[in-house]
Amino acid sequence: MQSPRVERVTEAVANAGSARPKIEILQVSKQFPAEDPARGLAVSNVSLTVGQNEFVSLLGRSGCGKTTLLNMIAGLVAPTQGQIAIDGKPVRGPGPDRGMVFQSSALFPWLTAIDNIEFGLVNRGVPKVERRRHAQDLISLVQLSGFESKYPRELSGGMQQRVAIARALALDPEILLMDEPFGALDELTRAEMQDELLAIWQKRTKTVVFVTHSISEAIFLSDRVIVMSPHPGRIREQIVIDVPRPRQRASVQFAQFYETIQRAIE
């Protein structure tokens, strides 16, 4: 058993090491309008690459710019400096190559579970029969059979997030961006959802960028954990979790990673 590998990352690019990066973030900063410019600097000179089919977590305290960074990859927020590229093409806005899951499931309350999943397919003009079939597949993938025609408010928090994941997967994006998707769930549901997310990730190979403030969640899920620090938001360290899955949450190795990351955060 080797000890966790820690790489110091300062100005250098946090590199995935794979031949062709899926996501390239190059010296990106985001300045929000604020009275004190230092406080408005959400992300400062961040560079990071994410490899094809890699599962990367952005971990840090609130205010470390992890959500802003994710929103910039999504194309929902434009960087004030630097560049973000996907498959070598610069990001200019949201695109069908990226799907997103939000902390507050952000389901359309006026649509049933299956209609929520079909939302993007309708936009794309997919015929109804095909749409239904595709959505049904996703319903079974996220284990919600029998709940197709429930409205979001009739579903528990965990179920809502399953619908949100299925909705993001419906357009078959290559990249899945997840903003603390399980942050509002109770401990037990959360562990179940993590298991299921990994199962889905292994079934439908995706590149995943996962924002979280839970150390154990990041260790359990990720190939690589990017530790960020606040004021201004910067990458502090990256930790490669080179442990085969399924991982044991209570193992000694897990505890070692936990300690390493905790030290990195402080």
Add this chain to the structure above:
Amino acid sequence: MSDTLGTGSGPDGKAKATVAPGQGECRPSIEAERQPGWAVSRHLRQTGLPLLSVAVILAFWEGAAQLGLFDASTIPPPSRVLSTVWELQTLGFPRGSSLLTHMGSTLGRVAAGYALAAVLGIPLGMLIGRSLRASRMVLPIVTFARSVATLSLLPLAVLWFGVGEESKVFLITYGCFWVLLTNVIDGAKNVDPALIRAALMLDTSPRAMFYRVILPSALPYIFSGLRLALGLGFMVIVGVELIGTSIGLGALISQARTFYRMDLVFAGMVAIALFGLLIALGLSWLERLLLPWARESK
């Protein structure tokens, strides 16, 4: 790991464990519908209790009038109002104008003004609400126009549109329009930004964003605007019908007063109240039908 669905982590499972029978009484839970005993008493509480209070008031009123506690010509008892309603429907007041004629005429005016207000107010409100600049520009105008008591415009309306139907419809439209507009603007403004972001990540065109996200999200506000506006319409109509017509519930009431026929005044009032009740019921039925997702959890 697939157990989440079965472990009862949903709201139902929790309700079962925490709602004690005593609590259920003042705060009907989902559970109440499941147990037959609760269902019956709940049904009784919902429809029986309101009916009971009405019956008690009517009984006291009737009894007091029979005992001569107050003057039947100023406060006619319910039995008298009922026979007047019948007289009004068969003989008419003025002779030949039955209760249904009055009601039909009033309903027609409200419907015309209300429909016009909806046709103008809903699209306009949606447009204004989605533009920060427009809503800033419009806010003082809306606040001012809303504060003007509609009936105070009666002389102006008569001057502009004459004493005919146009001035009446104009005033109804005016009253309904501002209330509706305010609500629609609120609805268009208060779209959850998370929903917009979610839609942006799902290949949503600007057009689809309006019709598939903003409009449905504003619908509950639009409905509450429609409900408020309708109530206002029926309030305004009575005043509007005071002049320039002998047909309509407002006209009926004002003429009955000049003849000191308080029984007729009461009959007219009951008819207006009936309208209000039926339309409120109809709207809430329509709302449940069209917005099943927005239903209050009972």
